[in-house]
Amino acid sequence: MATVISIINLKGGVGKTTITVALAEFMTLLHQRKTLVVDLDPQTNATMALMNEYEWKRRNVRGQTVVQLFRDRLQQHRPVFNPEEAIVHQVSNIGGGIPGLDLLPSSLDLIDLQDNLAGIATSGIISDRPLTILGESLAEVAAAYDLVLIDCPPNLGIITQNGLLFSQYFLIPVIPDILSTYGIPQIVSRVRRLAAETGVEIKPLGVVINKCRHQSALHRTQYHVLSMDADRVGYSRVFDTILPESTQAAAAMDFSVAYPSLHGKYGYKAPYLQYHQLAEEVLRYVR
Numbered sequence: 001m002a003t004v005i006s007i008i009n010l011k012g013g014v015g016k017t018t019i020t021v022a023l024a025e026f027m028t029l030l031h032q033r034k035t036l037v038v039d040l041d042p043q044t045n046a047t048m049a050l051m052n053e054y055e056w057k058r059r060n061v062r063g064q065t066v067v068q069l070f071r072d073r074l075q076q077h078r079p080v081f082n083p084e085e086a087i088v089h090q091v092s093n094i095g096g097g098i099p100g101l102d103l104l105p106s107s108l109d110l111i112d113l114q115d116n117l118a119g120i121a122t123s124g125i126i127s128d129r130p131l132t133i134l135g136e137s138l139a140e141v142a143a144a145y146d147l148v149l150i151d152c153p154p155n156l157g158i159i160t161q162n163g164l165l166f167s168q169y170f171l172i173p174v175i176p177d178i179l180s181t182y183g184i185p186q187i188v189s190r191v192r193r194l195a196a197e198t199g200v201e202i203k204p205l206g207v208v209i210n211k212c213r214h215q216s217a218l219h220r221t222q223y224h225v226l227s228m229d230a231d232r233v234g235y236s237r238v239f240d241t242i243l244p245e246s247t248q249a250a251a252a253m254d255f256s257v258a259y260p261s262l263h264g265k266y267g268y269k270a271p272y273l274q275y276h277q278l279a280e281e282v283l284r285y286v287r
Contacts, residue, residue, distance in 0.1 A: 203236075
């Protein structure tokens with residue numbers, strides 16, 4: 001059975017996608033975990049970091065992105081979405097693609113679709129059917145993976161809730177400042193309520209500090225505040241691994257630049273060492 005982790009923050013720009021992509025690459029290459037990245041964010045950043053844009057456009061037109069999965073439920077016609085056809089195999093700009101690392105791409109069209117999802121008829125055994133579309137569609141294919149990482153939109157809407165209900169864990173990346181950490185209690189309380197309403201156990205994996213400037217007094221203070229609040233707020237922990245602010249991490253998300261290896265993409269020190277440590281720490285907590 002796959003370990004499924006949703007990566008979520010209500011604020012954009014915290015490095016959610018860079019962490020998702022890096023974890024996927026490190027887990028696959030260094031820990032031999034067969035990994036599926038599910039991009040639920042309409043910004044499609046994880047998709048563009050892992051596959052060719054022209055191939056993505058071709059697939060989007062043919063209904064081979066995640067938006068078609070939700071469209072099928074809205075339109076209630078003969079399903080177009082086929083997860084086996086939609087999943088892109090051997091993705092990444094490392095070595096021409098990493099065997100064992102796959103992607104279910106997102107679509108810009110999700111922006112217009114989300115508001116209509118609440119109108120899906122609730123029928124059958126599952127009463128909260130609009131929230132289980134993703135899980136029902138991917139349960140069979142996900143069984144072939146060791147790890148599924150879901151890059152969620154920066155909100156708590158129906159699409160994000162689909163990701164959460166398909167997950168056993170959720171991970172919150174933050175920049176250690178005021179605005180990036182402000183929504184953490186809301187995330188934790190909403191996920192807790194969602195779990196109680198549906199009977200699905202969704203565990204907080206913790207908070208990951210990203211884009212940290214150690215010379216910043218604010219960043220140091222916020223790190224200590226987050227560490228002290230972990231039990232009270234309910235996000236379990238702040239990860240020991242702290243990811244520094246890094247232009248190399250941002251540049252590595254450009255799919256048009258090819259890299260021969262993880263070291264070629266992430267360097268030999270930062271952020272390579274931190275991503276390596278983060279992958280090991282995640283595996284320690286999900287076992």
